[in-house]
Amino acid sequence: MSIGRFGVRAGVRNWTIAGGVAAALLVTGLSGQHSATNLDLLGYALLAAGGLVLAARRRAPVPVLAVTGLCAVGYQAAGFDVPAVAYLFAVYAAVRAGHRTVTVAASVAMLAALPLAALASGLHDTGEAFAQARGALELAWLIAAGAAGEALRQAERRADEAERTREEAARRRADEERLRIARELHDSLTHQISIIKVQAEVAVHVARRRGEQVPEALLAIQEAGREAARELRATLEALRDDDTTPPRGLDDVPELVKRARAIGLDARLTIEGLRHDVPAAVGRTVYRIVQESLTNVARHADAGTASVRIDYRPDALAVRIDDDGKAASGTAPTPGVGLLGMRERVTALGGRLRAEPRGEGGFTVQAELPVDQTS
Numbered sequence: 001m002s003i004g005r006f007g008v009r010a011g012v013r014n015w016t017i018a019g020g021v022a023a024a025l026l027v028t029g030l031s032g033q034h035s036a037t038n039l040d041l042l043g044y045a046l047l048a049a050g051g052l053v054l055a056a057r058r059r060a061p062v063p064v065l066a067v068t069g070l071c072a073v074g075y076q077a078a079g080f081d082v083p084a085v086a087y088l089f090a091v092y093a094a095v096r097a098g099h100r101t102v103t104v105a106a107s108v109a110m111l112a113a114l115p116l117a118a119l120a121s122g123l124h125d126t127g128e129a130f131a132q133a134r135g136a137l138e139l140a141w142l143i144a145a146g147a148a149g150e151a152l153r154q155a156e157r158r159a160d161e162a163e164r165t166r167e168e169a170a171r172r173r174a175d176e177e178r179l180r181i182a183r184e185l186h187d188s189l190t191h192q193i194s195i196i197k198v199q200a201e202v203a204v205h206v207a208r209r210r211g212e213q214v215p216e217a218l219l220a221i222q223e224a225g226r227e228a229a230r231e232l233r234a235t236l237e238a239l240r241d242d243d244t245t246p247p248r249g250l251d252d253v254p255e256l257v258k259r260a261r262a263i264g265l266d267a268r269l270t271i272e273g274l275r276h277d278v279p280a281a282v283g284r285t286v287y288r289i290v291q292e293s294l295t296n297v298a299r300h301a302d303a304g305t306a307s308v309r310i311d312y313r314p315d316a317l318a319v320r321i322d323d324d325g326k327a328a329s330g331t332a333p334t335p336g337v338g339l340l341g342m343r344e345r346v347t348a349l350g351g352r353l354r355a356e357p358r359g360e361g362g363f364t365v366q367a368e369l370p371v372d373q374t375s
Helices: 002-030 038-056 061-077 085-096 100-120 126-136 139-209 216-239 250-262 280-301 337-348
Strands: 266-272 305-312 316-323 352-357 363-370
Touching (some): 002 038, 002 085, 038 061, 061 085, 061 100, 061 126, 085 100, 085 139, 100 139, 139 216, 216 250, 250 266, 280 305, 280 363, 337 352
Parallel strands (some): 266 305
Antiparallel strands (some): 305 316
């Protein structure tokens, strides 16, 4: 919205300047003694056109430079001794846009063409023609207009360079912070997770060697340790800007449901709607919602079944996880870290999240994430 406002303001300012210059040229032209001949009408038209074309000086500085120059030569040839004010504005705009060589060449041509235009208007004295041309386009004003455009161009370039330097510094600080977090995670979590995974695998191996039945809880610990190690590696690689391992997304949701069934939860996955590509951030968020929800079901809900439903809609992706656990209707859920994390992820993408007990018993987590099909 702010860009639109600035665009409107710039357009109004451009047209105001163009209209003001055109009005000044016409007033100066009308102050002279001219009859209503066709040649004079052409001169008035050129005066107005030379001023109004300045409205496009930012978008097309070189064409505007050419048009204002031709108009100035034209109304000089028609007998209008009016300063080439519009051309000075065009010189300023062209130099500001970086077209210095073209501007110099056009200005040299203008300085040569104006005396010829004065001669064509009916002046027979060459000195008088050069004097009229010099009055229409003073060399000092021409140099001043070009110098002003060049000064502003240099100032804008320095401002852009300063902004780019600030962005690079901020990006560098962010990279350093990501690396620091990666090191902290590696030092604090990798060792403990590795111990859990190794101990669980040893326990499973010993039980199988003895011919004993491996408890489901021990198998779940073993699988959770492996998954935690994979997740930690993926997180560390993402923090280090390593794109060799793709992040988890919608394609990995069936694996979550399969692992939930492996620990004794009757989990089912349903996918509805016409499947289409969704942004990677939406896919990651859905994966995390399903992962956190099934983890909570297994740890806290005392549930026997859970259903995961993903609904592809034209402008959104909806996900819903239901369980038949012990949550009762009317009791507010305790906002733990997992629920807060889900809500933050969904809100960051402009979506909505609902997490509450169901009337018929159990708990529901439902999220709707907008999907822009045009992006």
